[in-house]
Amino acid sequence: MSFPWAEQYRPKNPVMRWLDEKLPLPRLAYNAIGAGYPVPRNLNYFWNFGVLAGAALAIQIITGVVLAMHYAADSAVAFDSVEHIMRDINAGWFLRYAHATGASMFFIVVYTHIFRGLYYGSYKAPREMVWLLGVVIFLLMMATAFMGYVLPWGQMSFWGAQVITGFFSAIPIVGENIRIWLLGGYAPDQAALNRFFSLHYLLPFVIAGVIILHIWALHIPGSSNPTGVEVKGEQDTVPFHPYYTAKDGVGVGVFLLVFALILFFAPNYLGHPDNYIPANPLSTPAHIVPEWYFWPFYAILRSFTADFILPAKLWGVLAMFGSILILFFLPWLDKSPVRSSNYRPVYRIFLGILLIDVLVLGWVGGSEATPTYLILGQISAAYYFLHFLVILPIVSALERPRPLPNSITEAVLKGESGSRMSETAVGGEQAAPAE
């Protein structure tokens, strides 16, 4: 499904014509990511992050498949097999650091991609399904990353697995049994490590499958854009190739540069030193912290310290999962018909506060649970829920958005399309008093 003015695939080469008749795979690619997909002409660099997330997944799968050829999922030798990769495998250090840094890069890119969606209202009709599938991908990523972090079988691997699988024991009555069933034992051990490895290998391919659905669902209405105004005609779009393949090329280059700087010059910066100590079930680390990308959710979990009808632990687990599940309801919690925050002067402020709030939660989640941090975390966690469940529905119902441009092209010609980020911020504010 596409706009009527989309270019048609017309292979000239007889081999391609033959292939097109038997299996129109090149046609599919042409219509999905080639010249056959018309895209709004005013996308800014935030729109690079979808492609970057795909690149990050590809890097994880390629490095991961090769690492799995050398890794041994056996609690007796897993730690040593990782060191064997680092020291004795040709470019093994490169593969392992690329995979570990790659996980962080994947989350950096996906968090930016999600924020892009929040700011420009990409979750709204008619793109709700794109958003819902995106949240599914995010959940799968979190499960995959958690299980991957367990595999090196260091201290944080072991104790992280202990804490996270402990969530299930918060379920009343059957919780402890579920936990033992999931782990295949009373504590993380051989059985748990082996099944985590199996699932860690499986889930990335599930993610790849859901990404296909995500892109499929996107191609039905077509891409959104910084104005949030739908495409009205041919003058509003350009073909994806060569226009956005060229722009994505720049994005991929910058992404790889940041990736390379961390990988080659600070590969352990984002990790925890304790994971270079082999797992020891008899020695608990001073503070157990997950990887940085889980810190905001870890802070929410720890903020629930009081029993109220339900035990504190159950509240914490419910809130932590709830903080992500809320995102599934976002398309219906936001009642404003206007997509782009460039035209939503009030919501935009609250979204800015939410961004700071999540950064504070991350900071709290990575720190020791001292009373000061606990207080900060409890306030921030409350704001997180109030933002999505109370502030957003009220603000979106009451807010008076600024007038939208009649079309993408009109916005572009006026120079307020928001395709350049600096113009978005400055131009958006300046345009208001001019009315």
Place this chain on the structure above:
Amino acid sequence: MVSLILRYLNYLIGAAFAFVLLIALWGTVSELIHNPPQEGAAEEFHLEPKPLHLASDGPFGHWDKQQLQRGFQVYKEVCSACHSLRHIAFRDLTGIGYSEAQVKAIAEQWQIPQPSVNKDTGEPDTRPNKPSDYFPLVFANETAAKAANNNAVPPDLSLMVKAREGGAAYIHSLITGYRPQPAELLEKFPTAKTPPGLHYNPYFATLNLAMPPPLTSDGQVQYEDGTKPTIDQMSTDVAAFLTWTAEPDMMTRHRTGYAAVLFLLIFIGLTFGAYKNIWRDVKH
């Protein structure tokens, strides 16, 4: 009634989470007021590692092989009495500038033999080390290590620099940081007296560690290259050596990084040019 609740369900859920957090916040604040957290001896007297500068620091660092060999000598003559180096093979020592003949000699003369099996009887046996062998373990198992070390297990040193906050600087500070317990500490925390068998060291997280001071006097190791073996020098050298054991491929990683960054800068330049060229006639 039900439809009304469903309609405002989001407000109810939001209010519920916020209310429970408010109760939790109340608990935290009143706890903070009634039982303010008291700094223990470990919080008040613990010190961050002293800064340490090594030739291998930073993206443009290099291995000082003379220093690494001195550090290896300190490990061999001092640390190896208790600490293993199980991720390193003798052959790896060519990486710090030893020739193959020297490596062979080091392996053969290593005080702990390599476990093996007697060819005739099948009984456990030992044989001299070969360059392809990994450094043999000091203690056969954890129980043996505990029995010989006042119930503490000396950790393996191969990865120590990556396994501790502060890395090489922490190791250097710890080795040189032993001192008598300060009088003011005992005055303020009379119960925090270092227990018998442990040793006071402010760079250690709990302030008291089982390891006795390993380097006690200048000249404990005699360097062949004429460097003056002060305690500080020996400790710096062994910290440098352990930086190498933690990641012998570090310089290869840095060199690969220069090439990758250079390639990517050119790549970005070309793609940016292509992008500008393709978009030149399209206002956006």
